[in-house]
Amino acid sequence: MKTVAIVGASLAGARAAQELRAQGFDGRVVLIGEEPHLPYDRPPLSKAFLAGTAARESLDLLDADDLASLEVRLGTRAERLDPATGRLVLSDGELEADGVVLATGGRARALPGTEAVAGVHVLRTLDDALALREELVPGARVVIVGGGFIGAEVASTCQGLGLDVTVLEALPTPMARVLGPELGSICARLHGRNGVTLRCGASVAGLTAVSGRVTGVQLETGENLPADVVVAGIGMVPAVEWLDGSGLAIGNGVRTDSGLVTSLANVVAAGDVAAYGPAGIRHEHWTNATEQASVAVANLLAGQVVREYQPSGYVWSDQYSGTLQLAGHPAPDDEVRYAEGGPDDDSFLATYHRDGRTVAVFGLNNPRGFGRLRRQALRRPMPVG
Amino acid sequence: MLRACTVDELPPGESVRIAGPEPIAVFNADGELYAIGDTCTHQDASLAGGWLEGCFVECPLHAALFDLRTGMPSCLPAKQPVRTYQVQVEEGVIYVLADAAEDAA
Numbered sequence A: 001m002k003t004v005a006i007v008g009a010s011l012a013g014a015r016a017a018q019e020l021r022a023q024g025f026d027g028r029v030v031l032i033g034e035e036p037h038l039p040y041d042r043p044p045l046s047k048a049f050l051a052g053t054a055a056r057e058s059l060d061l062l063d064a065d066d067l068a069s070l071e072v073r074l075g076t077r078a079e080r081l082d083p084a085t086g087r088l089v090l091s092d093g094e095l096e097a098d099g100v101v102l103a104t105g106g107r108a109r110a111l112p113g114t115e116a117v118a119g120v121h122v123l124r125t126l127d128d129a130l131a132l133r134e135e136l137v138p139g140a141r142v143v144i145v146g147g148g149f150i151g152a153e154v155a156s157t158c159q160g161l162g163l164d165v166t167v168l169e170a171l172p173t174p175m176a177r178v179l180g181p182e183l184g185s186i187c188a189r190l191h192g193r194n195g196v197t198l199r200c201g202a203s204v205a206g207l208t209a210v211s212g213r214v215t216g217v218q219l220e221t222g223e224n225l226p227a228d229v230v231v232a233g234i235g236m237v238p239a240v241e242w243l244d245g246s247g248l249a250i251g252n253g254v255r256t257d258s259g260l261v262t263s264l265a266n267v268v269a270a271g272d273v274a275a276y277g278p279a280g281i282r283h284e285h286w287t288n289a290t291e292q293a294s295v296a297v298a299n300l301l302a303g304q305v306v307r308e309y310q311p312s313g314y315v316w317s318d319q320y321s322g323t324l325q326l327a328g329h330p331a332p333d334d335e336v337r338y339a340e341g342g343p344d345d346d347s348f349l350a351t352y353h354r355d356g357r358t359v360a361v362f363g364l365n366n367p368r369g370f371g372r373l374r375r376q377a378l379r380r381p382m383p384v385g
Numbered sequence B: 001m002l003r004a005c006t007v008d009e010l011p012p013g014e015s016v017r018i019a020g021p022e023p024i025a026v027f028n029a030d031g032e033l034y035a036i037g038d039t040c041t042h043q044d045a046s047l048a049g050g051w052l053e054g055c056f057v058e059c060p061l062h063a064a065l066f067d068l069r070t071g072m073p074s075c076l077p078a079k080q081p082v083r084t085y086q087v088q089v090e091e092g093v094i095y096v097l098a099d100a101a102e103d104a105a
Helices: A011-022 A064-068 A126-135 A149-160 A176-193 A286-302 A367-377 B100-104
Strands: A003-007 A028-032 A071-073 A078-082 A087-090 A093-096 A099-102 A106-108 A120-122 A141-145 A164-169 A197-200 A204-210 A213-219 A224-226 A229-232 A236-238 A254-256 A267-269 A274-276 A315-319 A322-328 A335-340 A348-354 A357-364 B002-006 B015-018 B024-029 B032-037 B051-053 B056-058 B065-067 B084-090 B093-097
Touching: A003 A011, A003 A093, A011 A028, A011 A064, A011 A099, A011 A286, A099 A286, A120 A126, A126 A229, A141 A149, A141 A213, A149 A164, A149 A176, A149 A315, A176 A197, A176 A315, A176 A322, A176 A335, A176 A357, A213 A229, A254 A267, A267 A274, A267 A286, A274 A286, A286 A315, A322 A367, A335 A367, A348 A367, A357 A367, A367 B051, B002 B015, B002 B024, B024 B093
Parallel strands: A003 A028, A003 A099, A028 A071, A099 A267, A120 A229, A141 A164, A141 A229, A164 A197, A254 A274
Antiparallel strands: A078 A087, A087 A093, A106 A236, A204 A213, A213 A224, A315 A322, A322 A357, A335 A348, A348 A357, B002 B093, B015 B024, B024 B032, B032 B084, B051 B056, B056 B065, B084 B093
16 A cells, blocks of 8 residues: 545544554555644634633644654545545545545534524534634623533533523433433533523524624524524534545445445545444544544555454543543433432442443543543453554 | 652552642552652643553543653653652652742743
């Protein structure tokens, strides 16, 4: 293999570049990014970076040594992949590659029909964060649509900036899809405890605007919530449309086998865009992106599946002064037991049980206890890198 | 010189955090005492709460590994080393050598 193209200058893309070198590939590595920015870390975009306390440089994922070993093409969109020739058609030319890592992630889902309304934001990219940050001025009333991790973290940051914040969640319990109903509702209480209004079962009918700028959020009930800034945290769509005609199997992302190899042995996928295994599972989390890059690169270089992806299911979220940590894969009807503290405490540890097995571990504000319990209860995760 | 705790208060596998403008984490790794900057250089997390394995500590939030002997990260996501400090035991009390000049460095 002489040239490996990494499509997507994301966390998964950056890690794939580092893994290629770490795993001994000495050929040409081309990292292609649609954004004009060098690869950056996203978690602070909803927290310290949004609050203005973390600098852009602190987000950098690649250092000077990494960059010296790569060819980076920024502001370049991938438009087509020809599987027969391994030719990538880019917005600024063509590129021959005999190995391809797909790490294109996805795009934030916007509230329908709001793209042109000022004051309405999504948060996925650095530019999204910069645009939102500019509007978080004193006195701004912020309505956040979606009570998942992103919504909760933005709410927490806005509250920290002294703003008036309301979170709207369509489901009866926020974060129930990730944490299950019991721990989801416990974590959702953090909003109220910190002076943020959380409204569950709230469906958005539309926005009100004056002179092209948002003034409020209209609920299905007819109620209108005044808003100067609206943030949609309602998920993402995998960026796969450019792969039409590539011959790759697409469905809720790029389909791969359990080793993250697509239907072409020299094309692998990693991160938010990868839908792996028979069930086509995608994970949209930081740890997943970094762990998958390592496995995908190993299998790309080997030309066959030498490592299968075993997700650790590790997710964290910082909200208000709390840290939530989850490892494993809980299901909504798992039994929850408390290993330390209880649901009303500011700090507790809990485990999820199914068919007599411990399937997941959760910690609120107890990283040390979480680490210990996770190792006791679950298989020790592979170290990253 | 900063007082950490008594030797008895820090059995093998345990750690203690010395608060301050630059908090310090002190570890007992299988009988050897080490002191390093407490804050993970990747993102703000206390390494004193991390998992200790041999002479490495794993950040409790994102699993970066640091070598307690050198402060160097041995795996991503951390890239910058943490500071290391000398440790001294006197009459059963563990002290960390961190003078004002070092703090300012």
